[in-house]
Amino acid sequence: MPARPPPKQQRPSETTVNWMAPPSSQPRGPERLSAKDWDEIELENQRAKGMLGGPASAGPAGTGLLDKALSSDAMLTFGIDGCVPEAVNGRVAMLGFTSALLVEVATGRSFTTQLVYNLTHGVSITIAATIIIATLAPSFMAGVVPPKDPSSPAPVPFKGEGLTKWRPNLRSRGGREYLCDPRSVDCKGLPGLDTPVGRLGFAPLAEVWNGRAAMIGLIFTFVIEGATHKGLFNNLS
Numbered sequence: 001m002p003a004r005p006p007p008k009q010q011r012p013s014e015t016t017v018n019w020m021a022p023p024s025s026q027p028r029g030p031e032r033l034s035a036k037d038w039d040e041i042e043l044e045n046q047r048a049k050g051m052l053g054g055p056a057s058a059g060p061a062g063t064g065l066l067d068k069a070l071s072s073d074a075m076l077t078f079g080i081d082g083c084v085p086e087a088v089n090g091r092v093a094m095l096g097f098t099s100a101l102l103v104e105v106a107t108g109r110s111f112t113t114q115l116v117y118n119l120t121h122g123v124s125i126t127i128a129a130t131i132i133i134a135t136l137a138p139s140f141m142a143g144v145v146p147p148k149d150p151s152s153p154a155p156v157p158f159k160g161e162g163l164t165k166w167r168p169n170l171r172s173r174g175g176r177e178y179l180c181d182p183r184s185v186d187c188k189g190l191p192g193l194d195t196p197v198g199r200l201g202f203a204p205l206a207e208v209w210n211g212r213a214a215m216i217g218l219i220f221t222f223v224i225e226g227a228t229h230k231g232l233f234n235n236l237s
Contacts (some may be wrong), residue, residue: 002033003054011210018212022200038181041146054162066173070155071164072174073160073164073176074164075180076164076165076173076174076176076178077163077178077180077181078163082179082184083178083180083181083182084135084136084179084181086136086208086209086211087181087182088128088131088132088135089211090126090208090211090214091131091134091135091208091211092127092131093211093215093217093218094210094211094214095127095131096127096214096218097214097217097218099213100115101232102115104232104233105232105233106184108231108233108234109231110225110230110231110232110234111218111221111222111231112222112225112226113231113233135180136163138179138180139162139163139164139165139178139179139180158179163180164178165179165180166178166179167179167184174181181182182204182208183204183205183208184204184209185204196216
């Protein structure tokens with residue numbers, strides 16, 4: 001039977017650690033952090049939670065005119081796909097299509113003839129400017145829209161300043177619902193019916209679709225008149 005090797009001698013420089021020592025003999029992790037460290041951790045947790053589930057943040061806005069013009073609020077409001085250009089274009093198209101249709105029925109003047117006259121006599125510019133002012137007018141109103149029903153919950157106040165007042169809404173682009181956006185209008189007091197697929201009748205979405213239909217109708221009307229050199233009703237007769 002082979003002899004057992006002698007036990008290894010511990011060097012004097014080596015120190016032994018008693019891993020079985022009670023927990024109270026060693027400092028725990030949380031006790032090593034100061035109150036300042038915990039505040040920083042909590043701040044980071046709040047930032048991470050906002051990035052995951054909260055609405056998009058616009059970030060710090062500059063004070064210069066160029067900084068405000070290129071801010072996220074300005075892009076979401078006045079950009080190419082912002083809420084104001086579509087609302088203005090749709091309202092101009094609805095007013096133009098309806099008035100041109102009535103004028104053609106009454107006088108026989110085609111859409112193209114009316115457009116040329118309006119452009120050369122400043123009528124189109126006046127109408128467009130009036131609709132732009134009317135679209136932006138709600139931005140200068142009070143920051144809180146009162147509820148229609150006294151028993152309804154309190155409205156969410158609008159934030160921001162100037163033409164880009166907004167309130168949080170996860171259904172809106174960027175998580176912000178702007179005061180000048182037609183979709184922010186409360187139509188509960190107007191004739192309509194709430195259905196599972198949306199509101200029928202007077203609803204903000206109805207204006208959007210009516211404006212798009214009017215724009216498409218104007219384009220097709222000008223294409224038909226340009227191809228036939230006749231007014232719309234002359235082609236139908």
